[in-house]
Amino acid sequence: METPMTPAQLKCWFDSEAFEQLYHTDAPLGAWLDENGSHFALWAPTAGKVVLNLYPDGGESDARRVISMRRGARGVWQHDEVENLSGVYYDYDVTVDGETTRTQDPYAKTSGVNGHRGMMVNLADTDPQGWAQDKAPVKPAEDVIYEIHVKDFSWDVHSGVPEKLRGKFKALTLTDTTLDGKGEIPTCLNHAKHLGATHIQLMPVYNYGSVDERKDDDSFNWGYDPVNYNVPEGSYASDPHHGEVRIREMKEAIMAMHKAGFRVIMDVVYNHTYYLKECCLFKAAPWYYYRQKADGSASNGSGCGTEIASERSMVSRYILDSLLYWAEEYHIDGFRFDLMGMLDVPLMNRIQQEMDKRFGKGEKLLYGEPWAGGECSTRKGTELAHKGNMKALHPSIGAFCDDTRDAIKGSVMDEMSRGFVNGGGLEAHKLEHCIRAWAGEWGEFKVPFQTITYLSSHDDWTLWDKLVCTLDAKRNFTGCCEAVIRANKLAFAMLTGCQGHLFLLSGEEFGRTKEGVKNSYNVTVKINRMDWQRLKKNHDLSEYYRGLIALRKGQPGLCDKSDKAGERVLESRQMAKDVAAVLLDNGRHSRYPELLMIFNASDDEHAAILPRGQWAVLADGESSFLWEKPATISDTAEVPAMSALILGRIKA
Numbered sequence: 001m002e003t004p005m006t007p008a009q010l011k012c013w014f015d016s017e018a019f020e021q022l023y024h025t026d027a028p029l030g031a032w033l034d035e036n037g038s039h040f041a042l043w044a045p046t047a048g049k050v051v052l053n054l055y056p057d058g059g060e061s062d063a064r065r066v067i068s069m070r071r072g073a074r075g076v077w078q079h080d081e082v083e084n085l086s087g088v089y090y091d092y093d094v095t096v097d098g099e100t101t102r103t104q105d106p107y108a109k110t111s112g113v114n115g116h117r118g119m120m121v122n123l124a125d126t127d128p129q130g131w132a133q134d135k136a137p138v139k140p141a142e143d144v145i146y147e148i149h150v151k152d153f154s155w156d157v158h159s160g161v162p163e164k165l166r167g168k169f170k171a172l173t174l175t176d177t178t179l180d181g182k183g184e185i186p187t188c189l190n191h192a193k194h195l196g197a198t199h200i201q202l203m204p205v206y207n208y209g210s211v212d213e214r215k216d217d218d219s220f221n222w223g224y225d226p227v228n229y230n231v232p233e234g235s236y237a238s239d240p241h242h243g244e245v246r247i248r249e250m251k252e253a254i255m256a257m258h259k260a261g262f263r264v265i266m267d268v269v270y271n272h273t274y275y276l277k278e279c280c281l282f283k284a285a286p287w288y289y290y291r292q293k294a295d296g297s298a299s300n301g302s303g304c305g306t307e308i309a310s311e312r313s314m315v316s317r318y319i320l321d322s323l324l325y326w327a328e329e330y331h332i333d334g335f336r337f338d339l340m341g342m343l344d345v346p347l348m349n350r351i352q353q354e355m356d357k358r359f360g361k362g363e364k365l366l367y368g369e370p371w372a373g374g375e376c377s378t379r380k381g382t383e384l385a386h387k388g389n390m391k392a393l394h395p396s397i398g399a400f401c402d403d404t405r406d407a408i409k410g411s412v413m414d415e416m417s418r419g420f421v422n423g424g425g426l427e428a429h430k431l432e433h434c435i436r437a438w439a440g441e442w443g444e445f446k447v448p449f450q451t452i453t454y455l456s457s458h459d460d461w462t463l464w465d466k467l468v469c470t471l472d473a474k475r476n477f478t479g480c481c482e483a484v485i486r487a488n489k490l491a492f493a494m495l496t497g498c499q500g501h502l503f504l505l506s507g508e509e510f511g512r513t514k515e516g517v518k519n520s521y522n523v524t525v526k527i528n529r530m531d532w533q534r535l536k537k538n539h540d541l542s543e544y545y546r547g548l549i550a551l552r553k554g555q556p557g558l559c560d561k562s563d564k565a566g567e568r569v570l571e572s573r574q575m576a577k578d579v580a581a582v583l584l585d586n587g588r589h590s591r592y593p594e595l596l597m598i599f600n601a602s603d604d605e606h607a608a609i610l611p612r613g614q615w616a617v618l619a620d621g622e623s624s625f626l627w628e629k630p631a632t633i634s635d636t637a638e639v640p641a642m643s644a645l646i647l648g649r650i651k652a
Contacts, residue, residue, distance in 0.1 A: 025043065038083060049100075147458060151525060232249075271308055395446045569585075
């Protein structure tokens with residue numbers, strides 16, 4: 001009997017060209033139905049034996065049948081049945097070096113409760129009525145991405161969502177909800193539409209491990225702990241026990257969002273998994289899917305305990321297969337990659353190319369976080385998709401811009417760190433870089449199309465909480481401090497002036513608070529929920545956001561994402577301490593050939609000397625709807641403390 005390889009030896013073997021030549025395969029994997037019956041295929045190249053177990057349900061029942069699978073070519077274990085096994089649950093017993101473990105199918109399309117068993121499913125049976133005709137709305141001229149979490153978005157009792165649907169996929173089929181159901185103030189998707197959002201980014205909706213699907217309670221997690229990559233999360237379904245339900249209800253939600261005019265972005269986490277040795281990827285092929293240190297131990301570039309080896313060919317195949325499945329079967333319109341800086345550049349470029357090939361150039365929007373959570377242990381020569389390598393990526397692949405975020409409000413690493421709007425100052429040349437989206441010769445990005453311009457996301461403090469930490473001595477997170485309101489408005493006015501794709505955390509527009517909790521990934525849903533009463537309380541702030549979003553959509557100088565966009569910045573100037581201005585070429589299909597944006601973060605009013613000519617007042621620190629009936633000024637303009645002024649040059 002051969003001595004089993006150590007983890008360090010396995011690392012060398014899996015990284016070798018010889019292993020790739022022996023075991024890479026493009027053969028079908030997973031479980032599927034066709035006219036010839038039912039088929040099962042598991043890639044387990046190091047296994048000595050694989051057994052297929054068939055069950056009547058996805059819970060704790062005993063196996064109805066136990067079948068030894070046959071080993072085929074390139075490490076694929078197979079079994080075929082003439083019978084249609086739709087609705088039958090299954091898992092595998094995989095024996096490696098004499099040790100047997102029970103595992104879910106990495107390619108499972110749905111599962112029983114908590115994802116322990118896969119389910120053979122006829123996907124056509126899960127299509128809601130009208131699904132064949134479902135399609136995304138036409139790509140908007142300007143993107144406004146709105147990030148939501150399925151559970152916290154509708155959990156609030158004031159959301160206008162019926163109690164039994166709160167926190168579920170079903171809540172996303174409702175597009176006419178209002179505060180307390182009174183028909184006055186829009187909530188949930190109705191609010192997002194009213195605000196001007198064009199894309200809904202769903203935080204993880206694949207099956208994750210930190211919430212018990214059997215409990216319909218207030219347990220909560222963001223979901224960045226993948227268990228089954230190709231299975232919808234069961235806690236968002238009305239019935240997590242029957243595998244077809246979660247698929248159908250997620251499709252219903254996507255179809256409803258499409259009908260409401262939204263494109264749908266899915267947050268995906270291919271950089272790490274939940275507990276290493278409990279994951280189906282590890283059980284099917286121990287260590288193959290994971291990066292290791294030289295001694296064979298698990299690398300932890302994610303900061304979450306594990307690190308996926310995307311540079312290995314069967315891992316990259318798995319990731320690409322998964323993405324294409326979501327795009328094709330669920331009509332997903334784009335993907336946000338968690339810790340994209342841990343995935344390799346060739347894989348990311350291949351994903352973009354395959355999406356363009358199958359769905360049309362630019363039809364699927366791809367972007368991610370251009371950083372990691374720690375040091376990665378990659379195969380020699382691997383180029384990762386981090387911030388420093390953005391120019392090696394396809395120009396359609398975007399990334400979050402932390403430089404603009406931190407310049408405006410302060411670093412996320414320190415609650416007391418300050419940006420321009422809360423006393424940290426900002427030099428004119430740095431403001432220029434923000435306006436230009438840090439693209440071309442002015443930063444890491446190739447073009448502004450690559451730049452996700454944002455102030456806050458689910459990570460770290462909400463914008464409101466960050467401003468409270470730095471501006472409110474009482475740290476009253478649920479209050480309504482005037483200094484915080486003004487700083488919030490100024491921050492968004494600055495963001496509106498920056499090129500790139502506009503991105504918002506849901507609720508940012510009405511002062512969303514998590515009561516000072518920096519990373520709320522596992523705190524109660526009470527802390528995380530969208531408090532829809534704050535929308536009424538801070539309605540003026542939300543309307544300020546809405547007006548600026550509408551204004552931005554009509555200004556070519558702000559929406560330009562081409563390689564020439566940076567040239568639109570004609571001049572930037574430090575007018576005084578904490579007062580900066582930018583003059584922007586706004587030509588081509590605009591009634592205003594130039595825009596002048598003045599940002600005053602000081603405690604004093606500033607008298608700004610204007611360039612020659614007549615200027616229309618489009619927005620100021622109080623109202624963002626002045627562009628509807630703009631007043632005309634010339635020579636000088638008074639810019640109140642802690643406010644912005646946006647002007648459009650009137651054609652002579």
